[in-house]
Amino acid sequence: MKTKRQNINLRELFRNKLEDAEIIPDAAVKSILMRRVGRKEFMRFNPSRLNVYYIGGIVITGITATVMLFSGSHNSYQLNPLNTPGNLNKTDTSRYIEVPVVEPVRKKPGSSTVFHSESKKSIEVSTLPEKSESEASKVVVSHQDSTPLPTGINNSYSKNGLFAESTPDKKKLQSGFNQETFLIDPYDTVGCAPLKVRFHFKPTSCDSCRWTFGDGGYSNKKDPEWIFDVEGEYRVVLEVYCPDRKSLSSSATVTVHPRPQAHFEIASEKSVNPNDEIRFLNYSTNALHFKWDFGDGSTSEEFEPSHVYAKYSNCNIRLAVLSDLGCSDSAIVYNALSGLQYFISFPNAFIPNTQGPSGGYYSSKSDEAALVFHPSYSGVSEYQLKIFSKLGIQIFESNDINLGWDGYNNGQLCEPGVYIWKVRGKFRNGEPFIKVGDVTLLKN
Amino acid sequence: MMSDRQIIELCAKHDRKAQQVLYDKYSRLLFGVCLRYATDKAEAEDILQDSFLKIFHNIKDFTGSGSFIGWLRKVAVNTAITHYHKNLKYRYHVDIEEYVSVETGITSFEEDYFTSDELYKVLNELPTGYRMVFNLYAVEGYKHKEIAEMLGIDTNTSKSQYSRAKAVIRYKLEKLGKLKSSYSENG
Numbered sequence: 001m002k003t004k005r006q007n008i009n010l011r012e013l014f015r016n017k018l019e020d021a022e023i024i025p026d027a028a029v030k031s032i033l034m035r036r037v038g039r040k041e042f043m044r045f046n047p048s049r050l051n052v053y054y055i056g057g058i059v060i061t062g063i064t065a066t067v068m069l070f071s072g073s074h075n076s077y078q079l080n081p082l083n084t085p086g087n088l089n090k091t092d093t094s095r096y097i098e099v100p101v102v103e104p105v106r107k108k109p110g111s112s113t114v115f116h117s118e119s120k121k122s123i124e125v126s127t128l129p130e131k132s133e134s135e136a137s138k139v140v141v142s143h144q145d146s147t148p149l150p151t152g153i154n155n156s157y158s159k160n161g162l163f164a165e166s167t168p169d170k171k172k173l174q175s176g177f178n179q180e181t182f183l184i185d186p187y188d189t190v191g192c193a194p195l196k197v198r199f200h201f202k203p204t205s206c207d208s209c210r211w212t213f214g215d216g217g218y219s220n221k222k223d224p225e226w227i228f229d230v231e232g233e234y235r236v237v238l239e240v241y242c243p244d245r246k247s248l249s250s251s252a253t254v255t256v257h258p259r260p261q262a263h264f265e266i267a268s269e270k271s272v273n274p275n276d277e278i279r280f281l282n283y284s285t286n287a288l289h290f291k292w293d294f295g296d297g298s299t300s301e302e303f304e305p306s307h308v309y310a311k312y313s314n315c316n317i318r319l320a321v322l323s324d325l326g327c328s329d330s331a332i333v334y335n336a337l338s339g340l341q342y343f344i345s346f347p348n349a350f351i352p353n354t355q356g357p358s359g360g361y362y363s364s365k366s367d368e369a370a371l372v373f374h375p376s377y378s379g380v381s382e383y384q385l386k387i388f389s390k391l392g393i394q395i396f397e398s399n400d401i402n403l404g405w406d407g408y409n410n411g412q413l414c415e416p417g418v419y420i421w422k423v424r425g426k427f428r429n430g431e432p433f434i435k436v437g438d439v440t441l442l443k444n
Numbered sequence: 445m446m447s448d449r450q451i452i453e454l455c456a457k458h459d460r461k462a463q464q465v466l467y468d469k470y471s472r473l474l475f476g477v478c479l480r481y482a483t484d485k486a487e488a489e490d491i492l493q494d495s496f497l498k499i500f501h502n503i504k505d506f507t508g509s510g511s512f513i514g515w516l517r518k519v520a521v522n523t524a525i526t527h528y529h530k531n532l533k534y535r536y537h538v539d540i541e542e543y544v545s546v547e548t549g550i551t552s553f554e555e556d557y558f559t560s561d562e563l564y565k566v567l568n569e570l571p572t573g574y575r576m577v578f579n580l581y582a583v584e585g586y587k588h589k590e591i592a593e594m595l596g597i598d599t600n601t602s603k604s605q606y607s608r609a610k611a612v613i614r615y616k617l618e619k620l621g622k623l624k625s626s627y628s629e630n631g
Contacts, residue, residue, distance in 0.1 A: 015585075021564075
C-alpha cells in the first residue's frame with residue numbers, strides 16, 4: 001500500500017531526482033573543451049601570452065625581411081609605349097601592342113659583367129570619341145595647365161633610334177646611386193586629343209615607381225591611365241625605385257594631334273516651299289575633309305553644300321570632318337527639318353463669345369479663351385472649312401484660314417452641342433488634305 | 445583547494461589552471477543539467493562544452509551577487525535553449541498524438557521506485573519541444589510566461605506542451621513500472 005507521503009507528483013519526482021543530479025561526463029569532453037579554450041585563447045589579444053597576433057607579426061616580419069633580402073638582386077621591369085596612330089573611324093579604338101624592348105644595360109660596381117635581358121612591354125592606347133566621356137573616366141590626379149614639351153625634343157634621338165636618358169630629375173635621383181645608362185627604343189604614341197593612354201609596367205621587385213606625364217601630371221600607380229586633353233608632344237618618364245637603392249628611368253613620347261570640331265547650321269530653316277534648296281553653313285575648325293549625310297540617303301563632300309529635299313520629314317543631318325592628321329569629329333542635328341513640317345489640326349471644343357458674333361477673325365494671341373473654332377496649322381496654301389449641324393445642315397463655311405467659326409449662325413448663337421466640321425485643302429508642297437471631325441460647342 | 449572566489453578571479457584572467465579546476469568542480473552538475481535537455485549523450489556533451497566556453501568567456505561579468513552555482517546552471521540552461529533553437533530545423537518532429545490519447549489514472553509515483561538513469565532516459569526520449577518545456581517548468585521552476593519568452597513560443601503552447609509532456613512521461617513511467625514489477629515478481 002502506498003501512503004500519501006510516499007506518493008509525490010511527477011514534478012517533484014523529477015525535481016528531487018534530477019535537479020542536483022551529478023553525472024560524470026567522459027574524460028574526452030574535458031580534453032576537447034580545453035583544446036577549444038586554447039584555440040579561443042590563441043585568437044584573443046593578450047599581450048602576456050603567445051597568440052595569433054604574435055605569430056602574425058613574426059610571419060609578416062619574416063616575409064618582409066625575406067623580400068628585402070632577395071628582391072634587390074632582380075631588376076627586370078620594363079616600360080615602353082609604342083606607336084599607335086589613333087584610328088578615327090572606330091569610335092573607341094583600343095589595342096595592345098607588344099614591343100620587344102632592350103633592357104637597361106648597366107654595369108655593376110666591382111663587376112664588369114654587362115647584363116642583357118629582353119622582355120616585353122605593352123601599352124594600350126585608345127582614342128576616345130567624346131571629350132566628356134574621357135573626362136569622366138579620368139582616374140589619376142590631373143593638372144589642367146598642361147605644358148606641351150619643347151618642340152626640339154625629337155632632336156635628342158640619335159640616328160640609330162636609341163637615345164640616352166638624361167633629365168635633370170634623373171640625375172638628381174641617381175646621385176649616390178650607380179651610374180647607369182638606360183636605353184630604350186623611342187616608340188611614339190600618336191593619337192587625337194583627348195587621347196587616353198594606358199601605360200603598363202611589368203611588375204618587378206622594384207616596387208615603387210613614378211610616372212611623369214609631361215603635361216604637369218604624375219602618377220604613382222603601376223599601370224596608370226592618362227588622358228592628354230591638349231594637343232602637343234609629351235615626354236612620359238617612368239622612374240623606378242628599387243629596394244637595392246638603384247633607380248632606373250625610361251621615357252617615351254606621346255604625340256597628341258588636335259581634334260577638329262564639326263559644327264554647322266541650317267541656313268534656310270524657315271523655307272517651306274517645295275523644291276527649295278536648303279543651305280548649310282559650315283563652321284567646322286581644323287578640318288580638311290567633310291562628309292555630309294542629309295538623312296534622306298544622299299550625301300555630299302562639299303564644304304558648304306545645299307540640298308533639295310523631296311519631302312520634309314524628320315531627318316537627322318550629320319556632318320563628319322577629318323583633319324589632315326587623321327583626327328575626326330562629327331556633329332549631328334536630330335529632326336533637323338521639323339520646323340519645315342506641314343500639318344493642320346483642330347480642337348475638339350470651344351466656348352463662343354455670348355456677347356455677340358465676332359466675325360470669326362482670330363489671331364493666336366487674341367484667342368487664348370478659345371472663342372473661335374479654328375485650326376492650328378503650318379504650310380497650308382489652300383483651305384476650305386465647313387461646319388454642319390447634327391441634322392446635316394451646313395451652317396458655316398470659310399475659305400480663309402484666318403477666318404474661323406465664332407459659333408453664330410445668321411447672327412444667332414448656336415445651341416450648345418456637337419457639330420461636325422470638314423476641312424479640305426493643300427499644303428505648300430502640293431500635298432492635299434481632307435479631314436473630318438466633330439467639335440463640341442460649350443456653354444459659357 | 446581553491447575557493448569559488450579565487451577560481452572566479454583567476455578564470456577572469458584566463459588562467460588555464462583555474463579553468464580546469466572550475467571544470468573539474470562543476471562539470472558533473474552541469475552535465476546533469478545538459479543531459480536533461482539533450483536527446484542523447486553526444487548532444488549533452490556538446491551543450492556542456494559550449495556552456496563552459498561561455499562560462500570562461502563571461503566569468504568576468506559574474507557580479508558575485510547570487511549563487512555561483514545558480515549562475516552556472518543558468519548559463520547551461522541558456523546554452524541548451526540556444527542549441528534547441530539552432531537545431532530546431534534539423535530535428536525530426538515525432539508525432540505524439542498517440543501518446544496523448546492514453547488514459548492516465550495514476551498521478552503520483554514513488555520517488556525511489558525509479559533511478560535517475562531511468563528518468564533521464566524518459567526525458568531523452570521525449571519530443572524536443574516537450575522536453576524543453578517540461579525541464580524548464582518542472583525542474584528549473586520557470587513560469588510558463590518566461591518559458592514562452594525563452595523558447596519564442598506562445599504561453600498557451602508552453603502550457604499545453606507541459607501537460608502533454610506530463611501525459612507522455614506518465615505513460616512511459618507506468619510501462620517502465622510494470623516492466624520492473626514483473627521483473628521483481630519473476631525474480
